[in-house]
Structure formats: structure tokens, C-alpha cells
Amino acid sequence: MKINRRNFIKAAIAIGGSSLVGFSGKAFAEKDFSDDPKRCGVLTDLTRCIGCRSCEAACNDANKLPEPEISFDDQSVFEKERRPDWRAFTVVNQYPNPKDEGNPVFRKMQCFHCNEPACASACLVGAIKKTPEGAVLYDESLCIGCRYCMAACPFSMPAYDYFSAASPKLVKCTMCYGRISKGEIPACVEACSEQAHTFGKRKELIRLARERILKNPEKYEDHIYGEHEAGGTSWMYISGVPFEQVGFPTNIATVPYLTFTKGFLGAVPLVLTLWPALLGGFYIFTKSREHKDESGAQKSEKGGKS
């Protein structure tokens, strides 16, 4: 291929065109997950929980979940550690109390409703959304069932309905979004007789948690789990024993998880624009070299014949 005007334009169109088509498939988007002052949350005080499991029962009832295998009055479930599964948004586990052996510590676990959820940034169909109120919601009607959100969740909280063939879905706490958008409070919070959970504005909850810790520094660990974990969560905890002793993961980063993929996604347009130019350049170079080789070969052929 000779580099004349026509061929140059042709090559330019081909190269530019392929990069344009590339852009149509680009995956580069920014989302603003800034900490909204209106954002709600729940503060759970582990020193108050008595392990009555009324929150589990209320959750099951409010969300019309399937009947449990073992009834909510049965304390034998504490014999082994459980986790939320396809028929329970939340479970309470029991841990030994190093400070007071007669009084075990109970911990309720459910989705943390991160400020900037890893699951939402993982979802390739945008089926998981953070609402301004703080709840992280899942839309079953969009889900394709790739389960990347489950792999991405630093707390491994979402569960999946593996035994459904026709409509398997993600199962996780909704912070009773239907109730809170009507001005009510989540079912589990309402059901608690010990006031272990407080529903409110996230900023006020952090203030409340600080106050409790300051007033009773011997009773509490000086840490609000969820204030900074995973970039901040809507569901936060204060505890009388170190968090790692009551089943909280300690391998959690303190920055929002989508910052880990931001760099890669930012490099995508770079590849889309630089590669066509580089490869096109190589191609034109190769072609022109071949062209020289050919004309060289033709000359020697003529020379051989004469």
C-alpha cells in the first residue's frame, strides 16, 4: 500500500472508526455516592442485645420470608454460627464474653448498607442501587444471576437462592425500605425490647455512638464499626468486646471499594484511543516494508532474466 492521500484517508477512517466503535462498548462512569446529610442508618449496641431473636422474627414477618426450620423461640440455634441465607435477611449469633463469662455477647448481622456499596459498583445491569435514604436495594427484575455482587461484598452478606431454577434471586436486607419511606422504622428495630438498635440520621447516630463510648469508656471498645469500614456504612455497631471476637471481619478497607477499580476503568479510554493508532502505525509500516521488499524482488527478477 502506497501512502498517498487516498490510502491515508482510508487508513485514518478505519483506525478512527474502530476506536469509535470501541467507545460504544466503553464502561466508564462516575457515580456520586457522597455522604448525604439526610442519610439514615441504624446503630446497634451489642452490649444491650440479649439474644431474644425477636428481630429475626419481625424481619421474617415484615418481609414475608419463608418459615424457618427452627422456630424463633428456640435458643438451640446459637450452638453454631449462622449467616443470613435465602430465607433470612438477618441472624443473631452468640459469642463468649471474655469480660463476663456468664453473659455471652450476641451479634445481629445483616447487610451493612455501605455508603458506596461494592455490590452496586460490581453489578453489570445496575440492579443494585443506593437510595438517598441509605438503604441499598436490589431489583430482581434486572438481575442476570452472575453473583459478582456476592463475590465483591467485603462482608459477604448477600445470599442467593441456589435451588430455584426459574427465578433465583439475591436475598438481602432492604432496611425495610418500604417502611422507612413511609416514615416508619425498620421492623427489627421496632421489635427490639432492649433498645439495642437505634434508627436515625447517620450523622446523629455517629454522635450518639461517640457519646455512649465517652460516657462509659470501660464498657465500650473505642471504635464505631461502620464509621469508616468500606468507606462508611449505614448500619453501624458499638461493642463491649473487640469486634474481631464477635465475628466481624477485620480485612475491610477503610476506603470505598469502587476506588479499587477506578484506576483500571480510567485506563480504558486510553487503550481505546492509543491502540488503534499504534497498531495502525505498525500495520502501515509493515505494509510499506513489504512493498519495498516486493519491488526489490521484482528488480532482481528482472536482473536475473536479462
Added chain:
Amino acid sequence: MDRSMEQISKERLWIYEKIFNGLSFTEYMKSLVTPFNMIAVILILPGLSFIVNRYLYGLGAVTNASDVYPWGLFISYGLLSGVPFSSTGFIMATAYYIFGLKTYRPIVRLGILVGLLGYFFAVCFLLVDLGRPWRLPYPMFVSLGTASVLFLVAWHVALYLSTQFVEFCPSIFEWLGAERCRSWAAKLTIGATIFGVILSTLHQSALGALFLLMPGKVHPLWYSSFLPVYFFVSSIFAGLSVIILVSSLCRRFLRDKTDADFNTKFDAMILGLGKAASVVLFSYYSLKLISVAHENQWELLITPYGSLFLLEIVGFVFLPCLLYAYGVKMKNVSIVQITSVLTMLGIVFNRFNVSMIGFNWTLPHREIPHWKEFFIGIAIVTIGVLVFRWIVSRLPVLRELPKYPRPPKQKEEAFEGVRPSYLRLPRIAYGSIQLMNETIKNWKGA
């Protein structure tokens, strides 16, 4: 009577020629009963029945996937190992069309076909693994989650599958004898190749970038901000090894489908590919070591995960790097061929370490895939091999049709000078017989 028979036979001729390899229907069916096919059927049937099971009773019926380990063999092997194995298409197309390495002309189409089928069957694995596979087009058309790395993977795999189909179209049209379509398809080749390289760079690395979101879950020896680079670089030597293995298997088992060009250049091609693989393996090995130093993870090397990591990068990266180099230096094709298998095992080992063995490393229990997952995997791979053989036996992949010689601008000819190619035919024939003998000896020796 005779006339109508003639007409019918004319209409049927096409099918006989194109599909039944020129045999009659009964002859063809008889020719299918071979030990190879019998074994293939035995390998496929259990897996197929488990796939049916999966669609009737859900993923839980055939996999060990759990709320903590949502992914299993289908992702770790089918997608994360299958996609780098399928980088053959972009590697061979780049080498031949962009960099003008004319030596590899006989295996360009082979590379593209292996890539095309590799991606297709990776998507098949996905269709088994996705909770609702019928929603596969959702990320394309219904709801776009643009902030997700997986969104990028989905789009790019879909686009690249189509691109590779376009790249493979000339073979299909030559087979069908569709002259005009062929020349149109051939014109798209360069554009498709460049587009394919962009897509491959992005989605091969994006598969690694999927795990960037899980810094606490992937073991620190495998978690690194270089993950996208690791996945991309390793896909190059993965593809090179696959093309070495596949072309060697074709030479062994599909000898009647290859042409003289393939046969004469075979050794040179294998050694050249081995050399390239050795260089890429070395840079990958260095990158891995630099990463350990960079993150100051030397202490982790003496833990059990550390020994696993060392086994991976010494046994399955550095050793193949040396073996490839040694094989090339000794001009020993069989060493290169064996090393290609070792390298491929290394890729699988690495992808499993990232996504399964070292995944959730802080938790006490490991996920072990359900035995039915293995059978499903075996079935899909076997079907892949059968489809590959079906296509190679019919379409001009390993041979040129005399009607469509690809432009004979070979550097070797320019170098050797002036003789018209038909004068070289006896030499090529003699050379190929000699080479064949040598290779048979090599095979027997190995």
C-alpha cells in the same frame, strides 16, 4: 425417471460434498463410529444430563456454590482459564496481519478458529453458571451498569466474539464457494484485527480487574494492583501455548487436512512460537517477583499459601520459560510441545489460586467444586473438541484451497529470489516428507 433422479442427486450433492465429506449418508454415519467418537459420547453424556438437572432444579443441584463462595469451576475454569486460552485469535492475527510475520501464515486461521470456539464455549460455561442465562442480553440492551468491570467484560466478550466471527468469515465463504462475500469479508480483516486487539487487551485485563474489588478476599500474594496486567500478559503465553498444542495435535491427528505449507513450516512455527512464549513468560515471572518485592511480601512466602505461590511461579512459570528456551535452542520440537501443556496447566493453576484456592483466605473452609461440575466441564470441553474437528475437517483452515491462494508475498521467496513457485513444488514435497518422518520419529521418541 433418470432425469428426476439426476436432479435430486444434484440438489443433494451440495450436502454430500459439504457436510458428509463426499460420502453417502449411510457411509457417513458408518464413518462416525470410531473409537474416538465413542469415547467422546461417553465423556459428554453424564455432563449433559447434569446440565439438564441444573436447568430443572437450580445451580444448587449440581454445584457447591454457597453464599460465601458464589463462584465455582465454571467461572474459575470455563471463564477465567478459557478466555486466556482463546487469546490465540488475537495473537496470531496480530503477528501475521499487523507485524507481518509471514512464517505463521498457515496457522493464522487456526488461531482465529480456536479463539472463536474458545470464546463461544466460555460463553456456554457462563450460560450454565448464570442464575438467569436467558437474561444474557440485559447488560447490552436492557439495563447498563456502566460502572462495573463485569459490564466491560460482557460487552467486550460479545463484541470480540462477533469480531472473530468476521475474521473467520473468509474460510466459511471459501467453503461455501461464495466468491463475492469472501472478498468483502477479506477486506474487513485489518480493521477487525485492530479492533480485536483492543478488545482483547481490555477484556483479558478486565478479567483480572474483576478481583481488584476484593482486596480482603483474594490472598495478598495474588492480590495486586497489577492484577489486570498479570491477566493480560499471562493470556499471551497462554494463547501461544494453546496454538503450539493445537497445531501439534492437528499435525498428528488431522494430517490429511493440512497442506504442504503447514507441513514444511511446522517446525519453524513451533520453535518461533516457543521462543515468543519463553520471552513473555520471563517478563511475567519478573513482574511477579517485582510485585512481591514491591509489596514487601517476602514473609508470606514461608506460609502454606507462600509455597503454593512459589510452586506456581517457579514450577509453572519459570520452569516452562527455561524449557521453552532450551527446546528452541536445541531445535527440539517435542520439548516445546510438552512445555506448552505445562504452561497451560500453570494458567489454570493461577486462575484457581486467584478465584478459588486463595479466595476467602481468611475463612477456615475452602470451596471444593462438586464432582458434577467436573463432568459438566468435561462435557463442554469435549463438545468443543468435536465442533473444532468438524470445522477443520471441512473448512479451509489448515490448508489453502487452490482456488483461493492467499497472496503469496512471502519473505522467504523474496530472499531466495527468483524461481517461480511451481518449480519449488518438488522440493516442498520432498521437504515435507522428510519433515514428516522426522516429526513422527520425534513423536515416537517423546
